[in-house]
Amino acid sequence: MGRRFVLFAHVLMTILRTVAGVLLVGSVIVNFANIIGRYFFSVSIQWAEEVMLFLMIGCVFLNCGLVGWSGRQIRMDAIVSLLPRPLRAIVELVVTSIIVAALAWPVVSMLAELDQRSQAANIPLVLPQAMLPIGFLLMALLVGIRLCVPRPADTHTLEQPNI
Secondary structure (H helix, E strand, C coil): CHHHHHHHHHHHHHHHHHHHHHHHHHHHHHHHHHHHHHHHCCCCCCCHHHHHHHHHHHHHHHCHHHHHHCCCCCCCHHHHCCCCHHHHHHHHHHHHHHHHHHHHHHHHHHHHHHCCECCCCCCECHHHHHHHHHHHHHHHHHHHHHHHCCCCCCCCCCCCCCC
């Protein structure tokens, strides 16, 4: 059963890396098109900055799961270090991912309800804002899998596969 969880985690991380890479390449393409337009045609793309920002937000928050899998997520070390090791892992999972995702969800649902849009690109603001809870829930999922599977004795994290 543990091997299936690890295989699922590796497939999910491959998908997340691919999507994040596509978002990053999209941001570079929009930036390049804006540079060409600005310096060669004296016309800039009005919506380019917003789109690049939203693509970068997606890239960053979709990679939260990869950070959680490697055990490098934000920790509350001052308090958590006082807890026993099994309880410490559970508190790290709950505090750093599930609570953040739960607190972000009301903002996302309000933006969806009000149909707020960005000024220049007219993109629904719910899309970039939803990346925060989605990213942290993916981190919770991958950290949960990491905590459930046996870890090598000499390291605190599982090694990344060569995908």
